[in-house]
Amino acid sequence: MHYKQHVHYIKMEKIKSTYKDLTKSIKNELVHLKEKKNKLVTDVNLIKQPISIPHSAERVLLDIGGHHYSTSMATLKSVPGSYFDRVFSAGSYKDLLNRDGRYFLDRDGILFRYVLNCLREPNDFSLTIKNKQDLEDLRVEAQFYGIEDKMFTNSVFIPDVLNWLDEKKLKIVAFSTEHSNRFPATNVLDYSRTYWLSLPGTITDQWLTFDFGMEAFITKIAVKVDNFECTVKDFMLQNNENDDYKDDNGWVTMKEFQAKCGNNCTEDQYFEGFEFRGRYMRMFCKNNWGPGGGNFILITNIKFYGALIE
16 A cells, blocks of 8 residues: 555544544433433422421411511420410411411510420420519410410419518427427527427427418528527428328428537528428428437527518
8 A cells, every 4th residue: 555545544544433432422421411311300390299298397487476486386286275276277277377477466475485385395394483473474375375284384483582481471380299388389480589399308300390371482591599409400391292281201301401500609590502382391300419419409490581472
């Protein structure tokens, strides 16, 4: 073959090979693009399909007195027979929405946060309230929404003002023993220099039970001792979980204390770090400061600091 013809032949072969390779690459790319197209078409079709959301899981927007909240249908209907359960069980709730997509209710929007929290955990909800007006206002709201029982079963009202309780508002309804009419248990409430003495030889497991006449919230007591070897040393404050001072099995110890100044102090000693809520409190005395245990348990005066929940 002539040289020029040979060179031309080689060039043609290269062109053919390159063309063949390009054709194969283009075919492969077309197959890949077709696969991507099919996947995109499938994804688009899935997006176009309506999403099935359980009615209970639907998000509901609320406008309560100008305050906006967001929650689920399940939360709003968590208490059978409540306001929201009745409203949203009667047809399509979407017909009740305003143009902002919210359900409007002309109620207290600030206090509604307590209502919503109660609806979120109706069987375990508890609340501590310190303002009496808020307590009364919240009770009105709870009644409107039909969840008063759920909201207040485990809730606690703590008054803002905790002062010394007038002894005229409480009394001693039970005691373990007393030495004589000269040293009765009631002496601990008269704030004089008289005192209560247990029977001779009873220096352990002596007690006084106090009745506040109604539910009380107590956070501090003052126990006055005297220069006497039988002054109480170790004692416990107890609450009655059954709210019945005659129930011997109902007493639960809230806090244990020890008088710090022995029997050489005539000033009030203050004991706190506990929260008592109830009508009946028991002071259970375990021993005294006397040498060798002494022969009596003695308490001069007791004061209670807190509030009566009227």
